[in-house]
Amino acid sequence: MAGPAGGGQGGSEEMKNIIETAVPGREERLQAGTAFCGPCRELKKRLGMKNNGCLNQCGRRFSQTFGCQLTLSLGMLNSLRRTVVITHGPVGCGFWSLGGVASNRALKQLRDPGSGGLIWISSNLDEADVIGGGEDKLREAVIYADREFRPEAIVVASSCVPALIGDDVDSILEDMAASTAADLVAVNCEGFKTKLMATAYDAVYNGLLKGLTWARERESGLLPGRQADRFNQADLDGLVNVFNVGSMSRADEVEIERLLKALDLTVNFIPSYAEPNDFRKALEASLNVSVCGTHDDYYLTYVQDKFGIPCLIDTMPIGRKATARWLRKIAGHFKREAAAERLIAREDADLDRALRPYREYLRGKRAYVSGGEVRIFVTAEALRDLGLELAGLKAHHIDAFARPVFDDLDPGDDLYINVASQQPFEQANLIERFKPDVIVMHSGGGNITARHGRPVLPLFGQGNTYLGYAGLFEMACRLKRLLANYSFNRNMKKYRPLPYREEWYQKEPFAYIVDPGAGPAASVRADQAIAAGKETSGARDGMANSDHQF
Amino acid sequence: MNALIEQPRYACALGAQQSVLAIPGALPIVHAGPGCSSKLFGFASFGAGFQGEGFGGGSHVSSTNTDEQDVVFGGESKLNNVINGALRILDGELFVVLTGCTADIIGDDSLSAARDFAARGHPVVGVETGGFKGNNYFGHEEVIKAIVNQFVGEVEPVPRPRTVNVFSVLPYQNPFWRGDLEEIKRLLEGLGLGVNILFGGGSQGVREWRAIPHAAFNLLLSPSTGLETAELLRAKYRTDFLHYPVLPVGGAETSRFLREVSAFAGLDSETAENFIAGEEKRFYDYFVSLADFISEYRNNLPSELYLVADSIYGPGLSSFLVNELGFIPRGIYLTDAPADRGRRLIERSISERGGFQINFESDGGLIEADIRRRIGGGHKAVILGSSWEKFIAQDTGNLYLYVSLPLNETVVLNKTYVGYNGGLNLMADLYSSLFSRKTTTSRTQLFTD
Structure with a gap:
């Protein structure tokens, strides 16, 4: 079975320590990097070096806002049914919950028609709490949530302020556990802790493990011997946990379920839109399957070590190549290879026929793909399958989980890749250079991107299918429609240019990246570019050297 | 002291970055954690009737994205770098540095960073808006006061007759602020006033803010937010203000409002009455046309x-x-x-x-x-x-x-x-x-x- 990728993490003892204390940032745990801009061959070289070639040391001298791990944690936690989430911090910290006000109930009801909507509570810390501590307010909020709403679980997601003023949320919740009907979950996800939003996945799973998985374990009194029996039984039933992600729609889940049913498997989707009890059911499964390595190695590795449930962390089932690879790995675990091959052959044949007119239309168009590290590489491969070419790539961050899909894609040595969470100033510079015909973009970046005057296909969407074979077909249809008329975006560019000075477009896109780990070659290249002001490496005013005079 | 809150309707003080974005030509520089600025944009723009990023909001907002190292060693040098970069990359006429909780708690001297840039001739202003200090109504007023004190500055007022500065609805927090300010400006111009509306597309932007000291009077169209600003301007530039606490909606209130403004500004009452009469005629013609509907239903x-x-x-x-x-x-x-x-x-x-x-x-x-x-x-x-x-x-x-x-x-x-x-x-x-x-x-x- 494929183990988790990534360096750094060791066996169960180390894992247990990690869980008992707090989650380290992913720059530390996985040596993940957030700042890089250059050709793919250089990135490949860095990823092949020890500690990812110190990509985690890279930074920027100028930066724009992106999202903190609390932002993303709330994105995951707010989807849990029968759960109340308390944001522990000043009132502004909870505002990622906003997107849930209208859609949260509808999306939950897709899974459970009786489900209620979002309950949004903030401990609303103020200046007096910064001096005196916010622990009393937190206790009050937990009691209120328990008495008023009677949820199965109460999650406390902590922002920067409680961490800075020293609130011990874990201890408080431990003390309160006996006095609440709900299970209590502490998620320590203060934003300053990490440059990687994706650390949120670890922070959330850390909380769920402490608050739900362990609690269930105590309750059910599972012993190692009996666990083995249960899992053998489950193996016969073919129960598989598929770890859905926030960027998956219900329609994506339906497609995944269709494919796994064809292999005679039963699917349990966690953690998004699950309810607390689902995490108990999940311990009865015979295999944990990730749909994106960036999301859940922390939880899957722990559960594998602790409960002996094997896990599969490999690729993301988007596009034919990755979907087939993903299905083959799962089928291999259950010795159902023949069924998988039949399924893949049938789907391929159907798709080839259906895609013919779309391929003709899309052939040779150049795409720029931006989003999470795993998703962009498989999406890029899917786009090539549709006949498009790549104009450039942009990843939120980069670590070893990208390796299998990055190698699989083989994007070509000279293709530019930008590693950046948002940072639209770099993107603007790159898009002006590469002039793609279409931009495939993670949500939150779409509005900026529309102002480049080019058509934009969202990288994912709650109302659409992207995964599996159905997803590829739908992407083809939507791309064709987008390219047919993108007047709105053209007019955006015409009437409202982006807010960057003309001089910025003359500079190299990596001009503000600080890269202590870059080899001599890379430094020379950057220096030459900055000093020479050549057309291709453009910095005309020697910006890097004159910065301090400013 | 704040109590815990469910379903909050306002943001924290840093939400005032949206007030900066509402001034044409002005851009915020946020000295805070990585998610602060984007969350506040999410609340006050995306989640506020999809008002958009404007010229340089949303993901474009410059941010120091405070990390653990900054918390331990201080974030001032990073702030300097980001201000530096923003001045070179972004096409703004005025930059407002706003702090978040982390910077204010660890004690970064963010204001003097802004002051240093200003001393070197750059249009930079600093304001402390740590989220624990208050809500975005508080932050909005802090931003206005900071721009007045640090950017408009010590100016000998040369009052221009029949001009008014308007302080009213909160940009973005009020989802209709753009349309509201257009209507308020239209009404005041109908009285014959020159209007510094200060926020939104009808404003001349930074140039208009520089003209604040020279207005004949200030109009505060809000019960309390903006009162400190009006008092500051009275003390600083000796500009008197009319405090009309109720935002006028409909025929009766709007006419009453216009009459009070006209009297306060010492305008020609005939001009005012003519304008009001024309507006009222139009308003009540439409009003009466609802008669069928109202009677039937x-x-x-x-x-x-x-x-x-x-x-x-x-x-x-x-x-x-x-x-x-x-x-x-x-x-x-x-x-x-x-x-x-x-x-x-x-x-x-x-x-x-x-x-x-x-x-x-x-x-x-x-x-x-x-x-x-x-x-x-x-x-x-x-x-x-x-x-x-x-x-x-x-x-x-x-x-x-x-x-x-x-x-x-x-x-x-x-x-x-x-x-x-x-x-x-x-x-x-x-x-x-x-x-x-x-x-x-x-x-x-x-x-x-």
């Missing part, structure tokens, strides 16, 4: 009013609905926690306008519980509020209209509920909502479920 019309809005918007809206349209106020909730003197002023204004019960309540959960208890099984209510109130209206079979945040199921462009035009818009939206619940307009079916 009298039995189906909602009669009970619930309203959830801030203290700038709520009193004027409810006064119009009660005094001009005949609604019975059942629950008026003002959500922005105004200071005590603001509350007293609002209560006095309401008692001058028929007098009805108003509640100062920021906790949306308590508001929801109260509305549900009062509505009971009734189907005669209209609820003006946010996306949260839509759920109450749907669950109880009543009507709703969007007027406050959070708002993520509607798109707002140039709509206004202020002035004569706002009153007309409100009537059209309110009565049209009657038909959105059913495919039929039969009066026997409208409220039977």
